[in-house]
Amino acid sequence: MEVQASMRIPLERSGSVPLYAQIGSFLRAAIISGKLPVQTRMPSARRLAGDLGISRMTVEAAYAGLEAEGLVRREMGSGTFVMALAPSPTRSSAEVPESWPQWQQDLIASCASWHDLPVLDVSSVVGEGVIPFESGTGDTRRFPLADFRSIMRSVLQREGKEALDYGETRGYAPLRRTISEILSLHGLQAGADDVLITSGSQQGLALVAQLLLRPGDSVVVERPTYAAALALFRAMGVRIVDVPVDRDGMRVDLLETALQRYHPRLIYTIPNFQNPTGACMSTGRRRSMVALAERYDVAILEDDFVGDLRYEGRAQPPLKALDRTGGVIYVSTFSKMLMPGVRVGFVHADGPVLKLLAGLKRLTDLATSSAFQRTLHRYVSIGRYEAHLRRSRRVYATRRDSMARALERYFPSGSEFDLPCGGLFIWVRLPPRYAAPELLSRAQKAGVGFASGEEFFVERSSGDRFLRLNFAAVTPEEIERGIRSLGKVIAESN
Amino acid sequence: MEVQASMRIPLERSGSVPLYAQIGSFLRAAIISGKLPVQTRMPSARRLAGDLGISRMTVEAAYAGLEAEGLVRREMGSGTFVMALAPSPTRSSAEVPESWPQWQQDLIASCASWHDLPVLDVSSVVGEGVIPFESGTGDTRRFPLADFRSIMRSVLQREGKEALDYGETRGYAPLRRTISEILSLHGLQAGADDVLITSGSQQGLALVAQLLLRPGDSVVVERPTYAAALALFRAMGVRIVDVPVDRDGMRVDLLETALQRYHPRLIYTIPNFQNPTGACMSTGRRRSMVALAERYDVAILEDDFVGDLRYEGRAQPPLKALDRTGGVIYVSTFSKMLMPGVRVGFVHADGPVLKLLAGLKRLTDLATSSAFQRTLHRYVSIGRYEAHLRRSRRVYATRRDSMARALERYFPSGSEFDLPCGGLFIWVRLPPRYAAPELLSRAQKAGVGFASGEEFFVERSSGDRFLRLNFAAVTPEEIERGIRSLGKVIAESN
Numbered sequence: 001m002e003v004q005a006s007m008r009i010p011l012e013r014s015g016s017v018p019l020y021a022q023i024g025s026f027l028r029a030a031i032i033s034g035k036l037p038v039q040t041r042m043p044s045a046r047r048l049a050g051d052l053g054i055s056r057m058t059v060e061a062a063y064a065g066l067e068a069e070g071l072v073r074r075e076m077g078s079g080t081f082v083m084a085l086a087p088s089p090t091r092s093s094a095e096v097p098e099s100w101p102q103w104q105q106d107l108i109a110s111c112a113s114w115h116d117l118p119v120l121d122v123s124s125v126v127g128e129g130v131i132p133f134e135s136g137t138g139d140t141r142r143f144p145l146a147d148f149r150s151i152m153r154s155v156l157q158r159e160g161k162e163a164l165d166y167g168e169t170r171g172y173a174p175l176r177r178t179i180s181e182i183l184s185l186h187g188l189q190a191g192a193d194d195v196l197i198t199s200g201s202q203q204g205l206a207l208v209a210q211l212l213l214r215p216g217d218s219v220v221v222e223r224p225t226y227a228a229a230l231a232l233f234r235a236m237g238v239r240i241v242d243v244p245v246d247r248d249g250m251r252v253d254l255l256e257t258a259l260q261r262y263h264p265r266l267i268y269t270i271p272n273f274q275n276p277t278g279a280c281m282s283t284g285r286r287r288s289m290v291a292l293a294e295r296y297d298v299a300i301l302e303d304d305f306v307g308d309l310r311y312e313g314r315a316q317p318p319l320k321a322l323d324r325t326g327g328v329i330y331v332s333t334f335s336k337m338l339m340p341g342v343r344v345g346f347v348h349a350d351g352p353v354l355k356l357l358a359g360l361k362r363l364t365d366l367a368t369s370s371a372f373q374r375t376l377h378r379y380v381s382i383g384r385y386e387a388h389l390r391r392s393r394r395v396y397a398t399r400r401d402s403m404a405r406a407l408e409r410y411f412p413s414g415s416e417f418d419l420p421c422g423g424l425f426i427w428v429r430l431p432p433r434y435a436a437p438e439l440l441s442r443a444q445k446a447g448v449g450f451a452s453g454e455e456f457f458v459e460r461s462s463g464d465r466f467l468r469l470n471f472a473a474v475t476p477e478e479i480e481r482g483i484r485s486l487g488k489v490i491a492e493s494n
Numbered sequence: 495m496e497v498q499a500s501m502r503i504p505l506e507r508s509g510s511v512p513l514y515a516q517i518g519s520f521l522r523a524a525i526i527s528g529k530l531p532v533q534t535r536m537p538s539a540r541r542l543a544g545d546l547g548i549s550r551m552t553v554e555a556a557y558a559g560l561e562a563e564g565l566v567r568r569e570m571g572s573g574t575f576v577m578a579l580a581p582s583p584t585r586s587s588a589e590v591p592e593s594w595p596q597w598q599q600d601l602i603a604s605c606a607s608w609h610d611l612p613v614l615d616v617s618s619v620v621g622e623g624v625i626p627f628e629s630g631t632g633d634t635r636r637f638p639l640a641d642f643r644s645i646m647r648s649v650l651q652r653e654g655k656e657a658l659d660y661g662e663t664r665g666y667a668p669l670r671r672t673i674s675e676i677l678s679l680h681g682l683q684a685g686a687d688d689v690l691i692t693s694g695s696q697q698g699l700a701l702v703a704q705l706l707l708r709p710g711d712s713v714v715v716e717r718p719t720y721a722a723a724l725a726l727f728r729a730m731g732v733r734i735v736d737v738p739v740d741r742d743g744m745r746v747d748l749l750e751t752a753l754q755r756y757h758p759r760l761i762y763t764i765p766n767f768q769n770p771t772g773a774c775m776s777t778g779r780r781r782s783m784v785a786l787a788e789r790y791d792v793a794i795l796e797d798d799f800v801g802d803l804r805y806e807g808r809a810q811p812p813l814k815a816l817d818r819t820g821g822v823i824y825v826s827t828f829s830k831m832l833m834p835g836v837r838v839g840f841v842h843a844d845g846p847v848l849k850l851l852a853g854l855k856r857l858t859d860l861a862t863s864s865a866f867q868r869t870l871h872r873y874v875s876i877g878r879y880e881a882h883l884r885r886s887r888r889v890y891a892t893r894r895d896s897m898a899r900a901l902e903r904y905f906p907s908g909s910e911f912d913l914p915c916g917g918l919f920i921w922v923r924l925p926p927r928y929a930a931p932e933l934l935s936r937a938q939k940a941g942v943g944f945a946s947g948e949e950f951f952v953e954r955s956s957g958d959r960f961l962r963l964n965f966a967a968v969t970p971e972e973i974e975r976g977i978r979s980l981g982k983v984i985a986e987s988n
Contacts, residue, residue, distance in 0.1 A: 011551075018555035018710050020512060054549045057505075061512035100845040101821050102791045103759070107705065108846050114853070140659055148658070149650045156643045164642070164833035165634055199693065199859040206858040211601065214731070215708055216512050232857045237708070265597070297596045327595050341658040341864050351594040352602050359608070363726045364700040365693040369863055370835050 007043060007051060019054055020061035025106070027062065031071050031082055032109040042072060042080040064216050068237045070113030114234035131482035134449035135473035136275075137336050138309075138392060138424065147384055148338070152375040159374060167370030169362045171197025171346070175377035179346050182380075186307065187321040188330070190348050196358050199368045201305055201333035201345035205229055207357050207364070208266070208301050208329055208347070213238050218264040222250045224456030224463060226275045226303065229268055242458045245274060247418055249281025252288045259296040267293055267300045271319060272307040273423025276456045276468040280421055283316050290322045299353075300328045306336050308389055309472075310422035311397035326351035334376060336424070337389060344368065344376050396472040400426070402479045403471040410487030412494075424472045430465045430490065437464065439493055446485045501537060501545060513548055514555035519600070521556065525565050525576055526603040536566060536574040558710050562731045564607030608728035625976035628943035629967040630769075631830050632803075632886060632918065641878055642833070646869040653868060661864030663856045665691025665840070669871035673840050676874075680801065681815040682824070684842050690852050693862045695799055695827035695839035699723055701851050701858070702760070702795050702823055702841070707732050712758040716744045718950030718957060720769045720797070723762055736952045739768060741912055743775025746782045753790040761787055761794045765813060766801040767917025770950045770962040774915055777810050784816045793847075794822045800830050802883055803966075804916035805891035820845035828870060830918070831883060838862065838870050890966040894920070896973045897965040904981030906988075918966045924959045924984065931958065933987055940979045 009026045011019055030036045043051070045059040052059075063080055066072045074080045155163055170176065176192040183190045198204040205228075213219060215237035221229065223242035233240050241262050244251045250269055258264070269289065271281035281289075293300045302319045320330040326349070333345035347357060361367075379385055403426055404419055414431030430436065436452045443450060453466025471479065503520045505513060524530045537545070539553040546553075557574055560566045568574045649657055664670065670686040677684045692698040699722075707713060709731035715723065717736035727734050735756050738745050744763055752758070763783065765775040775783075787794045796813045814824040820843070827839035841851060855861075873879055897920055898913055908925030924930065930946045937944060947960025965973060 013549075013551055018514060018558070019549060019551040020514070020555075021708070021710065055507075055513060055552060057507055057513040058549060058552060061514075064512075099819060101788070101793070101819055103706075103793050104820060104845045104847050107850055111705075111850050111853070114857075140655070143658075145654050145658065149654050152650060153647055156646060160639050160643050161634070164637075164639065164835040166834040202857070203859040210704070211605075212597075214515070216515065228857060235704075235854060235857055294595070299595070299597050325593065325595055326598060340660040341861075343859070343861075343863055351598045353598050356601055356605050359605070360729060363608075363696070363722060363729055364858065365697040365837070367835075367837075369837055369866065372863065 007048060009052060011052065011054075020058045020065070023048075023052075023059065023062035024065045027066060028069070028071060028109050029106075031066070032112075036082050038082050038084045040082040042082065044079065061216055064239055065237055068113070068215070068234065068239050069110060070234065111235070114231040129447055130444060131448050131478045131485075132473055133469045133471075133482060133486075134451045135470040136424070136451075137340050137473060138396070139473045140340065142392065142395065143338055144384065144388060148375065148379060151378050152371070155371060155374045155378065163371040163374050165370065167367045167373065169367045170358050171195065171368060172370055172373035172377060175344075175373045175380075176346075178377055178380050179348075183348060186315070187317050188348065194348055194350060194354065196347045196349075196354055196361065197368050197373060198331075198345045198347055198361065199365065200335050200340075200343045201303065201331050202228060203361075203365075204331035204333075204345050204347045205268075205301065205303065206232060207360050208299075208331070209233065209236055210364075211353070211356055211360050212265050212299055217266075218262040220255065220258055220262070220264045220267040220298075221458070222269060222274065223458065224276055224453070224466070225268070226270060227451075227455040229303070230456070230458065233268075240458050245277050245279050247279055249274065249279050249285055250289070252285040252292070255289065255292055256296075259292060259298060263296075264298055267298055268303065269300065269319070270303045270305065271316070272304055273309065273420055273425070275303075275305065275423075276425055276451065276453070276466075277427045278418065278420030278423055278425050280313075280316065286316060286319050287322055290319055290328065293327050294323075294325055298327075302328055302330045304330060304332045306423045307332065308337065309393060309396065309424070311393060311400065313421045320348065323350075326353070329353065329357075334385075337392065338376075338385075342372050342376060344372055392472075396424075399471045399474065399476060399479060402476040403469065403483065406479055406483035407469075410484045412487070412490055424470050426469045426471055428467045428469060430467070432465070433494060434490060435464050436467050439467075439489055442493065443486055443489050446489050448482045448486050448489070450486065501542060503546060505546065505548075514552045514559070517542075517546075517553065517556035518559045521560060522563070522565060522603055523600075525560070526606070530576050532576050532578045534576040536576065538573065555710055558733055559731055562607075562709070562728065562733045563604060564728065604731075605729070608725040623941055624938060625942050625972045625979075626967055627963045627965075627976060627980075628945045629964040630918070630945075631834050631967060632890070633967045634833060636886065636889065637833050638878065638882060639833070642869065642873060645872050646865070649865060649868045649872065657865040657868050659864065661861045661867065663861045664852050665689065665862060666864055666867035666871060669838075669867045669874075670840075672871055672874050673842075677824075677842060680809070681811050682842065688842055688844060688848065690841045690843075690848055690855065691862050691867060692825075692839045692841055692855065693859065694829050694834075694837045695797065695825050696722060697855075697859075697862075698825035698827075698839050698841045699762075699795065699797065700726055701854050702793075702825070703727065703730055704858075705847070705850055705854050706759050706793055711760075712756040714749065714752055714756075714758045714761040714792075715952070716763060716768065717952065718770055718947070718960070719762070720764060721945075721949040723797070724950070724952065727762075734952050739771050739773050741773055743768065743773050743779055744783070746779040746786070749783065749786055750790075753786060753792060757790075758792055761792055762797065763794065763813070764797045764799065765810070766798055767803065767914055767919070769799065769917075770919055770945065770947070770960075771921045772912065772914030772917055772919050774807075774810065780810060780813050781816055784813055784822065787821050788817075788819055792821075796822055796824045798824060798826045800917045801826065802831065803887060803890065803918070805887060805894065807915045814842065817844075820847070823847065823851075828879075831886060832870075832879075836866050836870060838866055886966075890918075893965045893968065893970060893973060896970040897963065897977065900973055900977035901963075904978045906981070906984055918964050920963045920965055922961045922963060924961070926959070927988055928984060929958050930961050933961075933983055936987065937980055937983050940983050942976045942980050942983070944980065 045056045049056040049059045072080050073083050176195040179195050180190045180192050218239040220241050222245045241258050320328045330348040417428045451468040453463030454460040457463040539550045543550040543553045566574050567577050670689040673689050674684045674686050712733040714735050716739045735752050814822045824842040910923045945962040947957030948954040951957040
């Protein structure tokens with residue numbers, strides 16, 4: 001279907017709402033209400049601009065916004081098409097009577113692209129007895145709770161007043177110093193003042209996105225990539241340009257074209273044991289990415305969420321260590337290796353951007369809990385963290401191998417995966433006749449969870465045949481039992 | 495000075511950056527670099543649009559963005575003028591060499607309006623011995639630390655694993671239930687599922703702003719208002735429309751004109767013991783505001799940061815209690831009354847917006863620390879919080895009266911203030927010949943802090959003669975000594 005007649009969009013030219021936003025609202029409502037059905041080809045920007053007597057770029061800006069919200073898809077050379085709306089339990093339920101204010105109803109439409117991604121339910125209430133292959137963290141059962149608890153008790157006892165007052169926005173200075181020492185082990189020359197403590201690395205990502213991006217901007221991500229980063233970018237109304245990942249990380253040879261074409265403001269990358277693929281970016285590509293970003297004046301956001309968890313091979317330098325101009329913002333966390341509820345992550349950057357990120361943090365939550373920072377600082381500085389890491393590496397490497405063997409044994413022939421050199425995940429591609437999303441509810445009934453591949457793609461259907469399996473959060477016995485059950489569910493689905 | 499020649503702005507019409515954003519970047523750089531000096535009258539939108547061959551609304555959108563950043567000021571009927579840049583230590587210091595990437599240098603310019611507001615330094619490191627009249631919280635020295643600590647210890651002991659795991663994004667359910675009971679005492683019919691726990695009320699404000707506002711949108715605030723809310727709105731690039739406050743709160747009689755003229759997306763109000771003025775909005779105005787917001791389809795963000803701290807008179811209903819359509823979002827906190835480092839605030843709203851706020855919270859920091867929520871829940875439910883509140887009210891009322899007496903005695907004649915019925919602050923206006931900002935460093939040298947009025951105004955110079963003085967965080971002895979010193983500093987400044 002194609003829009004033939006010239007489109008009448010009422011524009012208030014003397015109001016304070018920019019024209020592109022007025023056009024965006026009108027078309028959004030038309031798509032949501034079904035007046036513009038799925039697959040409708042929208043008028044070209046040139047034509048709509050002519051009809052409305054406005055500039056073509058204004059229409060382009062409106063279309064870019066709708067694309068970022070997942071309402072239309074632009075295909076080079078063939079046009080702009082209305083997309084199927086993601087099924088949204090919120091929108092169809094009785095909770096949304098006609099009587100909510102219009103501004104609330106508009107919100108539902110404008111948030112359709114991100115607000116109900118299943119992976120983001122971080123509730124710890126997993127189904128009773130379900131083997132958590134879908135987990136995004138290490139094994140919290142192995143966390144030395146007693147140690148941490150007794151340190152925290154002594155922090156509350158000795159420093160209670162300070163620990164329960166507002167801390168410094170940048171973070172507890174001794175912990176920042178400790179983090180700068182950890183960073184130096186990775187080849188990063190950071191002082192305590194070059195570090196900002198955040199409430200988990202998720203806050204680091206959110207602050208960078210909020211500081212650097214505005215609706216209509218473009219951001220480059222890996223294909224596939226971390227689902228909550230995708231949702232974050234969608235929520236900000238930016239255009240997401242995805243560049244494929246292979247065994248050696250992002251295909252940096254394809255990056256330059258994207259930079260030239262989309263003038264992105266940010267490149268988001270997970271170079272070590274990538275989420276979800278487990279790929280580790282080669283040193284050559286790391287150098288090329290840093291050089292390209294410098295040449296095209298684009299910021300790099302380096303997410304090193306499990307860089308410490310290498311099981312074999314030589315460590316690659318962080319992108320930040322190759323950056324000599326202040327072009328890379330490095331984000332990491334303790335949440336994946338310790339109790340996730342500790343919620344302490346950090347950002348390392350050079351130049352004015354770090355101070356601005358701290359300023360934005362003040363505006364978003366003032367400061368991160370000082371009590372946890374003080375406890376973590378003591379825990380790390382008496383060597384407990386390093387010892388915990390060493391033990392975890394040994395245990396997780398064994399679990400990775402158990403999972404690989406179980407997959408060979410129980411998954412249908414034609415399933416493919418690479419053995420990751422570190423991290424938490426094995427990324428499995430099923431043979432063509434299978435579809436992961438359809439397996440999920442059956443797997444859960446059989447007592448097994450997994451992260452369905454579509455969560456990690458801009459174009460969700462590209463992930464149909466993929467499963468992300470966490471081998472670190474589960475015991476070898478659970479791996480054997482869980483992969484066997486999963487293999488059975490897959491075989492029966494055919 | 496006026497721009498006479500037609501302005502040449504290079505526009506890339508085939509790129510992905512909207513035209514209004516390109517124009518904004520170009521003019522921003524020209525203003526920051528001084529190529530367009532202070533007081534320059536910019537070309538009218540009509541003329542610039544003609545010069546560039548684009549629509550007038552595109553230029554208006556660019557100007558609105560520059561205005562929101564504090565770079566230009568639009569005066570109805572007379573034009574758009576370049577404003578003086580706020581002095582920015584970051585920009586002038588040696589920390590910003592020419593060699594930072596261009597994107598970092600651009601950031602400094604685009605964040606100039608908000609990034610170094612002094613009030614937002616929440617560091618607990620106050621100068622040794624300085625009397626903290628500038629404080630934004632209750633008296634943390636009166637907090638029953640021992641009680642809280644022993645409850646927290648027992649939470650870690652009995653529920654350590656759950657307390658240190660990711661909690662539910664919406665917040666610990668028993669605490670949400672407890673909060674809904676507290677809300678019912680204020681006439682709010684909220685269930686546990688109508689509450690979202692946040693990391694302090696600052697996060698509640700930030701989430702609402704991020705969900706509802708886009709650059710170029712307008713927001714209505716009170717004049718004066720909470721400095722960190724102003725900074726938050728500035729950081730988002732929205733236009734801030736301020737409506738004056740008198741003894742009975744926001745001048746709601748002036749609100750309708752603003753709604754008609756600016757079509758704002760949000761009204762931000764602090765109806766109880768307003769920050770900084772201490773004013774309490776009359777019930778009549780509360781009803782009118784809710785009715786107007788409904789008629790004009792604008793969301794209300796009600797910030798009830800110290801509603802519990804009433805010293806006399808009858809409680810007024812929260813705006814949320816007068817709202818029957820889901821138009822009001824209610825935000826509050828425990829941080830002002832307990833240890834600020836506890837960082838637990840909450841949002842109550844009806845309709846889809848609450849679920850969307852929870853979704854956005856997941857993307858910004860996943861969840862608030864479960865350990866603190868569990869501790870707070872037990873502390874509140876065994877009646878300790880209510881007892882602490884009762885004691886605090888009694889103590890703070892006495893301190894308010896002490897401060898009023900001290901002001902009468904030590905401040906220059908012609909100083910004006912109203913006695914607030916609750917809250918934390920007295921808002922003093924000095925006689926015409928004094929200027930508060932110039933007093934600040936001398937007062938600090940004399941061992942006294944205060945919050946300078948200009949922080950609370952969109953147009954900073956409007957606050958020149960005002961001081962915000964916290965009477966709750968200081969003892970009667972400190973009040974007597976501090977106000978005497980301050981009076982002396984003021985007298986000597988003349």
